[in-house]
Amino acid sequence: MSLRFDALVCDLDGVVYRGDQVIEGAPEALAALRERGVRLLFATNNSHFTVEEYVAKLAGLGISASRDEILTSAVVLGEVLEDAGVDATGAIVVGGPGLREAVESAGAHVVEDPGDAGLVAVGWDLEFTYNKLRVASAAVRAGAAFYASNDDATFPAGDGVLWPGAGAILAAIEVAGGRKATVVGKPHAPMAEVCERRLAGATNIAVIGDRPDTDLALGRSRGWTTILVTSGIISKEDAAGVDPPPDLVLGSIAELPETLGR
Numbered sequence: 001m002s003l004r005f006d007a008l009v010c011d012l013d014g015v016v017y018r019g020d021q022v023i024e025g026a027p028e029a030l031a032a033l034r035e036r037g038v039r040l041l042f043a044t045n046n047s048h049f050t051v052e053e054y055v056a057k058l059a060g061l062g063i064s065a066s067r068d069e070i071l072t073s074a075v076v077l078g079e080v081l082e083d084a085g086v087d088a089t090g091a092i093v094v095g096g097p098g099l100r101e102a103v104e105s106a107g108a109h110v111v112e113d114p115g116d117a118g119l120v121a122v123g124w125d126l127e128f129t130y131n132k133l134r135v136a137s138a139a140v141r142a143g144a145a146f147y148a149s150n151d152d153a154t155f156p157a158g159d160g161v162l163w164p165g166a167g168a169i170l171a172a173i174e175v176a177g178g179r180k181a182t183v184v185g186k187p188h189a190p191m192a193e194v195c196e197r198r199l200a201g202a203t204n205i206a207v208i209g210d211r212p213d214t215d216l217a218l219g220r221s222r223g224w225t226t227i228l229v230t231s232g233i234i235s236k237e238d239a240a241g242v243d244p245p246p247d248l249v250l251g252s253i254a255e256l257p258e259t260l261g262r
């Protein structure tokens, strides 16, 4: 099969690497795509790490990427907040350094007291506690703007067991706070809009990912070409049953350059 695209939204975990292990052939495939003039945008729902940490991680795996080519759900949240004008707003942040950095770059400042908060931002937080739930939900109940990086229920942590994701933490705060957050990560519209903003000028965008419910759903909602890989969460057997079917199923991103139309 031959595909035509001049920009690729590329998921990270399960596509480029699994945990700390590079997917065989991924660095070479990405280099080959660049050589053919395909613009790359690495997009992840993981809001924990900073853009700088991703640049370093990819470099360590033999993949060169600029800061502008990395889009985390935290960065998307920061851009959404900037558009919404949260300048000088006090923010309760339930999340890691990546989310904190994005909230601060939008002009908000982190506070601990719900009475000082005009904003609550939620992502995956390894140190989530009852006290954080109490403080965040109090601010939500008091009317603070309420955003989340993503709503993934679980993620594969590498030990063969699914760990609770940002969506599980978010659900607790939504239940206690009495209302729902605006979610910005895949498959929701803000992530897609920021991707298209970054890739302005591209005529055909494709998305490659290992999760039908986030990566493929994101692409489908925008009419992008959808490519599923079986190097991540979905097995080859399960990929055949994915509905609606993606435009292309590959064993891994290593096979992608040869499918490009000439």
Ligand SMILES: [Mg+2]
Pocket (backbone or CB within 6 Å): 011, 012, 013, 014, 015, 209, 210, 211, 232
């Ligand atoms: Mg993935």
